[in-house]
Amino acid sequence: MSDAVVHVALFPNAGMGHLTPFLRLAVLLVNRHCRVTLITPQPTVSMAESRLLSRFHSAFPQVSVLPFYLVPFDASTANSDDPFFLQFEAIRRSCHLLPSLLASVSPPLSAFVCDMTLISPVLPITESLRLPIFILFTSSAAMLCLFSSIARLIPSISEMDFVEIPGVSTIPRSSIPPLLLLPNNVFANILLEDSPKLPKSCGILVNSFEALESIPLESLNSGKVVKELPPVFPMGPLMPCEFEKNEREEQMNSSPLKWLNDRSPGSVVYVSFGSRLSMAREQVREIGNGLLKTEFKFLWVVKDKKVDKEEEDDLQEVVGTDLMRRLKSKGLVVKHWVDQSDILSHNSVGGFVSHCGWNSVVEAAWHGVPILGWPQIGDQKVNAEVVEKSGWGMWKKTWGWSGENLVEGEEIGDAIDEMMKNEALKVKAMEIKEAARKAVGGGGGGGSSEISVQRLIDELKRMNCSG
Incomplete structure (x- = not known):
């Protein structure tokens, strides 16, 4: 079992800002000799997503692709007219289909990496399958500090001019994403539901590096932001790959x-x-x-x-x-x-x-x-x-x-x-x-992100053995 290949499933959400880092993470894992299965919600919202996925599949045929066909739902039941947020909701409401989809995966999965906006619907499924779950947070470590604190902050945020967040210091209320302050908005509902569940994951992956966000990363990993938070792995920069070019x-x-x-x-x-x-x-x-x-x-x-x-x-x-x-x-x-x-x-x-x-x-x-x-x-x-x-x-x-x-x-x-x-x-x-180049090992020796990536791989191998 110790020689078993690490097999990771990746589950992105809608939009290029979410899909792109997932595909770059897939390349990083493949280059580290991991097996990767990519779950792709269908249909995509944009042509850009479809084209990028097509180029990725051509460039990395060794990555298994599982199309995830979404269940239609009544958009009037979601308080938004944003096509991307409606896709977020459609994916969340279709997650009950994941177990049957994952049953076809071979060899068995070592871990499941989902988007930061899919935690609540995915977590019960990975728990029932006894599958370790990691979160890919597709924004900054500073934003992760806010995201992980938001459920605690929201009840009193309307009374504040400035918000104190460990790792970010003080930010004006005007820097809080406006949709988070709207009642019953689909985006706000997702973040408020998912944020408290971060501690139930095995780790959080962030496309950042120590020299860029040393204070937020240290605050997250020392428990200053949320005491029960799992390890945060700075993986960045997750850089553009050749497949992203549209010839x-x-x-x-x-x-x-x-x-x-x-x-x-x-x-x-x-x-x-x-x-x-x-x-x-x-x-x-x-x-x-x-x-x-x-x-x-x-x-x-x-x-x-x-x-x-x-x-x-x-x-x-x-x-x-x-x-x-x-x-x-x-x-x-x-x-x-x-x-x-x-x-x-x-x-x-x-x-x-x-x-x-x-x-x-x-x-x-x-x-x-x-x-x-x-x-x-x-x-x-x-x-x-x-x-x-x-x-x-x-x-x-x-x-x-x-x-x-x-x-x-x-x-x-x-x-x-x-x-x-x-x-x-x-x-x-x-x-x-x-x-940035030193972080990924470009200056010779182990850069901070290179070490973090290896720490993650070692953890996945350990989980693979214990599983």
Whole structure:
């Protein structure tokens, strides 16, 4: 039994921000000689998820894939019209189908890794199967501090101006994800139900590393946040893999890299708000005005709809014909898939205007690119605070959440210039880049995350033997 192969099932939730780190974790485990089974909820919400899964399956045929067909449910019974949150709920309500699905898995599983938003429906199943369960937390360790404390904080949070969280210090109430403060919201209900069950897991995996979040990680693992919390394993950076490149789209849309090749080092600001956000056209056009005002060249990825299947309008319609004409003389504006890692690694890119989704933050850290944070939803203000405290980025707290304020172009342009001219941010970003590479063993010897990953594998082997 001691020589039995570790076999891990991975169960992600909806959205690229959840799926992507699961697939990168799968690659890491395969490279450590583990057997991996990937459970894929079907149908996906977005085309981006379907395409990414297809490329992953082609690149890693040794990973077993179990399609998980969801039970239809009445969306009116969930207090949300967000397609991704409705998919969260559909997956949770379908989890009773997991035991029969897992019965077909061979060899037997050593452990089950589920998304942080699937704990409550999955936990009774893994307990009945006597299967160790781990949680992949797809945000920052700082956000994990908040997530693990939220059930305790929510009853009195409306009376607070600032919230004390061990490992995060003090954050204003305005940095709490707004949906958590809405009564009976599906997202809030999920987090409030799942958070108290974290201690029942065998461990929590986080896409972070010591040099980036030493205080939150130490607070989590020392019991300062929640005494009964299981070990937290910093696994990051979980970095982009070759399978994530879409060769056909790369061939069709290679203009960003070609365009960047003609720009001087550090002269371009990259602007992207991720795969999840839909931004009002009035604000989109103010961003355009801000990019015209800044003295720097820019590469701007425009997203108009929350779900990519609905992205039908062309750039002229979204940005405006006259504004688009003026933008073309100074930068490149695109409305299609781009390889973000390739862009952030290009030496002409000197700064990143980002929503501070955690995957984007970690990729920017890996490539040493300073960030101007503009948090829009969810965990992003907490993540922006991580970046600012680490000294390699900044964020404008007065800009508010998505749709809360109309931020004018002049202010956007001034903030971009401020970031791009800040030499201290550049120096610190390069230090973070070096630390990120050391964490995964790039500097020779065992990096902090490399040691953490091996500790997890050893624990899985021990469980395999005792099972």
